Amino acid sequence: xxxxxxxxxxxxxxxxxxxxxxxxxxxxxxxxxxxxxxxxxxxxxxxxxxxxxxxxxxxxxxxxxxxxxxxxxxxxxxxxxxxxxxxxxxxxxxxxxxxxxxxxxxxxxxxxxxxxxxxxxxxxxxxxxxxxxxxxxxxxxxxxxxxxxxxxxxxxxxxxxxxxxxxxxxxxxxxxxxxxxxxxxxxxxxxxxxxxxxxxxxxxxxxxxxxxxxxxxxxxxxxxxxxxxxxxxxxxxxxxxxxxxxxxxxxxxxxxxxxxxxxxxxxxxxxxxxxxxxxxxxxxxxxxxxxxxxxxxxxxxxxxxxxxxxxxxxxxxxxxxxxxxxxxxxxxxxxxxxxxxxxxxxxxxxxxxxxxxxxxxxxxxxxxxxxxxxxxxxxxxxxxxxxxxxxxxxxxxxxxxxxxxxxxxxxxxxxxxxxxxxxxxxxxxxxxxxxxxxxxxxxxxxxxxxxxxxxxxxxxxxxxxxxxxxxxxxxxxxxxxxxxxxxxxxxxxxxxxxxxxxxxxxxxxxxxxxxxxxxxxxxxxxxxxxxxxxxxxxxxxxxxxxxxxxxxxxxxxxxxxxxxxxxxxxxxxxxxxxxxxxxxxxxxxxxxxxxxxxxxxxxxxxxxxxxxxxxxxx
Numbered sequence: 330x331x332x333x334x335x336x337x338x339x340x341x342x343x344x345x346x347x348x349x350x351x352x353x354x355x356x357x358x359x360x361x362x363x364x365x366x367x368x369x370x371x372x373x374x375x376x377x378x379x380x381x382x383x384x385x386x387x388x389x390x391x392x393x394x395x396x397x398x399x400x401x402x403x404x405x406x407x408x409x410x411x412x413x414x415x416x417x418x419x420x421x422x423x424x425x426x427x428x429x430x431x432x433x434x435x436x437x438x439x440x441x442x443x444x445x446x447x448x449x450x451x452x453x454x455x456x457x458x459x460x461x462x463x464x465x466x467x468x469x470x471x472x473x474x475x476x477x478x479x480x481x482x483x484x485x486x487x488x489x490x491x492x493x494x495x496x497x498x499x500x501x502x503x504x505x506x507x508x509x510x511x512x513x514x515x516x517x518x519x520x521x522x523x524x525x526x527x528x529x530x531x532x533x534x535x536x537x538x539x540x541x542x543x544x545x546x547x548x549x550x551x552x553x554x555x556x557x558x559x560x561x562x563x564x565x566x567x568x569x570x571x572x573x574x575x576x577x578x579x580x581x582x583x584x585x586x587x588x589x590x591x592x593x594x595x596x597x598x599x600x601x602x603x604x605x606x607x608x609x610x611x612x613x614x615x616x617x618x619x620x621x622x623x624x625x626x627x628x629x630x631x632x633x634x635x636x637x638x639x640x641x642x643x644x645x646x647x648x649x650x651x652x653x654x655x656x657x658x659x660x661x662x663x664x665x666x667x668x669x670x671x672x673x674x675x676x677x678x679x680x681x682x683x684x685x686x687x688x689x690x691x692x693x694x695x696x697x698x699x700x701x702x703x704x705x706x707x708x709x710x711x712x713x714x715x716x717x718x719x720x721x722x723x724x725x726x727x728x729x730x731x732x733x734x735x736x737x738x739x740x741x742x743x744x745x746x747x748x749x750x751x752x753x754x755x756x757x758x759x760x761x762x763x764x765x766x767x768x769x770x771x772x773x774x775x776x777x778x779x780x781x782x783x784x785x786x787x788x789x790x791x792x793x794x795x796x797x798x799x800x801x802x803x804x805x806x807x808x809x810x811x812x813x814x815x816x817x818x819x820x821x822x823x824x825x826x827x828x829x830x831x832x833x834x835x836x837x838x839x840x841x842x843x844x845x846x847x848x849x850x851x852x853x854x855x856x857x858x859x860x861x862x863x864x865x866x867x868x869x870x871x872x873x874x875x876x877x878x879x880x881x882x883x884x885x886x887x888x889x890x891x892x893x894x895x896x897x898x899x900x901x902x903x904x905x906x907x908x909x910x911x912x913x914x915x916x917x918x919x920x921x922x923x924x925x926x927x928x929x930x931x932x933x934x935x936x937x938x939x940x941x942x943x944x945x946x947x
């Protein structure tokens with residue numbers, strides 16, 4: 330995270346403007362009820378004077394009844410006001426917290442890949458869940474403190490002053506002594522709270538990685554290592570939280586000390602006045618009750634400053650994420666997506682990540698209705714082309730067009746509506762199989778759904794599922810096999826029925842039987858569509874209309890399968906390395922050959938291809 334800081338005024342202004350102002354009438358009503366609840370403390374304190382002077386000391390039986398009735402009335406009023414303000418405040422709090430979480434999720438989903446690389450899922454989950462909860466709890470405490478405790482404190486001090494201003498002044502004699510320590514405590518709490526929030530995000534990220542990588546952890550016997558890492562982080566988190574708790578409790582503690590000093594001064598001074606008869610016992614009890622009732626409001630108001638520092642640390646992180654610039658936006662006046670040709674053209678496109686050049690003045694044409702295959706070693710820039718086409722990233726120079734319309738001129742959602750994407754990592758959600766295919770679309774007929782299920786070969790395994798289409802697929806589709814997940818994604822793509830299809834190693838992680846079924850579904854999916862394929866298995870792209878050979882962000886060669894073989898070069902060398910006597914080598918030597926090429930070997934040099942072949946194939 331960056332070191333962006335906001336003042337308390339800026340944070341409160343933003344919180345009020347964006348989330349609380351819309352509830353102003355309900356909030357105002359809640360504050361009225363809180364003020365009533367707070368004011369009843371003053372009424373109780375004031376009632377102590379007639380109770381002691383007229384009932385207990387003077388023995389007036391008539392006063393006993395009306396004092397008792399007033400006492401009951403005060404408690405009834407206090408109960409009604411307390412219930413009403415809590416219900417209203419809870420509704421406001423939950424609604425505003427939900428709005429904040431939704432806004433954060435929407436904002437983060439708009440961000441590009443670089444943002445999500447810099448902010449792991451654990452950090453973002455911590456911000457959306459824990460940080461919003463922290464803010465929600467504290468602003469409720471602030472409003473409650475303002476509406477109930479502050480009003481109660483003012484009324485109680487008014488009662489105390491009305492009895493004897495000197496006594497009231499003596500009761501507050503310790504206030505100046507706590508100003509400087511309280512200010513230092515606030516700064517300490519904010520710093521520790523900021524540190525605790527970051528450590529909490531690290532803990533969330535660690536848990537996310539452990540649970541998603543549990544299979545690899547078990548296979549590599551990493552349980553102790555991961556436990557130790559988590560334990561070390563937890564110790565730091567606990568230490569920081571304890572230090573923050575110390576700072577939070579310091580301010581109410583100082584208030585207790587101040588109150589004790591004040592009470593001692595009042596007893597010493599006021600006691601002599603009662604003994605001399607200048608003041609009555611009822612006056613002293615009313616004053617003592619009023620000042621006694623100020624304890625809890627004072628402590629809660631004192632704690633608010635510490636709680637606010639905790640919330641401010643969380644709110645800073647939330648505001649920082651909300652203010653992060655969205656680099657990939659739709660233009661103000663977008664043009665329509667192409668209705669006819671979907672020719673894809675990259676013209677002199679260059680792109681770098683830092684100092685690493687990914688695409689270097691690359692030009693490429695993928696004709697509408699044809700299949701264009703991208704071939705090359707890892708890091709050649711193949712996947713980057715997919716990201717450019719869907720505007721997950723933008724090039725630093727050059728243009729990318731579809732049907733002669735630049736991508737930057739289209740609405741970004743309309744642009745992505747032109748594509749169906751099938752990758753080797755089939756993304757499924759922990760929902761039903763049906764929902765994973767339709768993805769919220771409500772106008773899908775049963776006939777249309779059945780058609781895509783058959784075309785994608787989902788219908789082949791559907792009868793084996795206990796609840797059919799209503800079967801939940803588990804987190805990330807864990808209840809299905811790899812081949813089944815791929816077929817579900819293909820069914821989803823068929824249902825989208827978009828003019829352009831992007832296939833990224835869609836069968837590379839499958840066994841031979843699953844690959845055959847999935848490849849049949851992909852062949853059916855690509856019919857009549859502009860298709861771009863990334864593949865290391867050259868057997869899957871021999872029928873492509875054009876094969877583009879890439880290396881280090883540049884196009885080295887392009888043409889049909891037979892043309893590239895006849896010309897020799899990188900493609901021909903890759904093909905010969907992958908095949909032996911016309912059969913695909915499937916025992917791992919294929920990937921070793923690719924790694925040899927990626928290390929900079931040039932298999933077109935005399936006799937080098939033969940030497941690599943002998944070394945790999947024995």
